[in-house]
Amino acid sequence: MGRFEDKVVLVTGAGSGIGKGSALRIAAEGGSLFCVDLDAGTLAATVAEIAEAGGTATAHACDVSDEAQVIACVEACIEHYGSLYALINMAGILRFDDAREIELAQWRRVLDINLTGTMLLCREALPHLVKTGGSIVNAASTAALSGLPCGAAYCASKGGVLAMTRSIAVDFAKQGVRANCVCPGDINSGMTEGIDWPDTMDFELMPRIMSLSGPKGPEAIAGVIAMLASEDAIHITGEDVRVDGGTLS
Numbered sequence: 001m002g003r004f005e006d007k008v009v010l011v012t013g014a015g016s017g018i019g020k021g022s023a024l025r026i027a028a029e030g031g032s033l034f035c036v037d038l039d040a041g042t043l044a045a046t047v048a049e050i051a052e053a054g055g056t057a058t059a060h061a062c063d064v065s066d067e068a069q070v071i072a073c074v075e076a077c078i079e080h081y082g083s084l085y086a087l088i089n090m091a092g093i094l095r096f097d098d099a100r101e102i103e104l105a106q107w108r109r110v111l112d113i114n115l116t117g118t119m120l121l122c123r124e125a126l127p128h129l130v131k132t133g134g135s136i137v138n139a140a141s142t143a144a145l146s147g148l149p150c151g152a153a154y155c156a157s158k159g160g161v162l163a164m165t166r167s168i169a170v171d172f173a174k175q176g177v178r179a180n181c182v183c184p185g186d187i188n189s190g191m192t193e194g195i196d197w198p199d200t201m202d203f204e205l206m207p208r209i210m211s212l213s214g215p216k217g218p219e220a221i222a223g224v225i226a227m228l229a230s231e232d233a234i235h236i237t238g239e240d241v242r243v244d245g246g247t248l249s
């Protein structure tokens with residue numbers, strides 16, 4: 001398969017989990033990867049893994065919630081490769097809080113990274129995507145579609161990503177740019193390890209988060225993300241694709 005031959009793909013959150021899995025998958029399909037993450041160490045490992053497999057990738061450390069860093073990041077991608085065909089926004093954080101106790105700084109951090117960070121990457125990438133007739137795939141979540149226990153901040157951020165993505169899809173459809181979301185659920189990753197639950201968490205509500213068929217690895221969603229970013233999804237925009245093993249079925 002060479003769906004991404006001669007195409008440049010920027011992936012955020014590429015140091016871990018779904019972002020890393022997507023970068024590996026798209027590189028294996030011929031894409032030239034611009035891998036972005038806050039964590040330079042894990043990012044270097046992703047790029048090395050792609051290179052070992054014969055792919056093309058470069059690393060760029062960036063905090064997606066920092067406007068100046070995001071502007072510099074997209075500029076660096078264009079300077080390095082000359083164009084951009086797809087933007088895959090997977091950087092994100094998860095936390096659970098009792099809605100009576102959530103601290104404003106924590107609320108803002110979740111919104112800043114998950115929602116504002118995604119917006120900043122879209123904003124900076126769109127002029128380049130218009131030139132290539134490219135596309136965006138954003139990480140929403142089952143949390144954008146239904147309530148998670150102790151998930152007020154995270155659900156708000158992911159609901160925002162979904163609504164924003166639909167709006168971008170409408171704005172840019174005539175210019176040939178598509179924008180879609182994936183809504184993952186119960187994918188094993190850095191995010192799902194060692195979760196800090198509030199004392200008041202009601203664990204009887206856990207089935208709202210868990211897949212019916214058990215958790216899966218990032219490879220279970222990487223192919224869906226690659227499909228949405230590719231020409232195979234040429235008539236799909238403003239869509240959200242649940243990849244949750246039936247959690248919300």
Ligand SMILES: NC(=O)c1ccc[n+]([C@@H]2O[C@H](COP(=O)([O-])OP(=O)(O)OC[C@H]3O[C@@H](n4cnc5c(N)ncnc54)[C@H](O)[C@@H]3O)[C@@H](O)[C@H]2O)c1
Pocket residue numbers: 012013014015016017018019036037038039042062063064065089090091092093094113117139140141142143183184185186187188189190191192
């Ligand atoms: N794993 C799941 O079941 C699941 C479910 C629903 C949604 N998601 C979403 O999928 C996306 C990928 O999550 P994952 O499960 O692979 O998690 P992960 O923790 O394995 O990966 C997230 C990556 O984002 C990076 N990151 C965090 N803050 C950043 C910042 N400010 N700037 C740049 N990079 C930053 C982290 O360093 C990490 O490498 C996230 O947006 C997450 O909310 C995941």
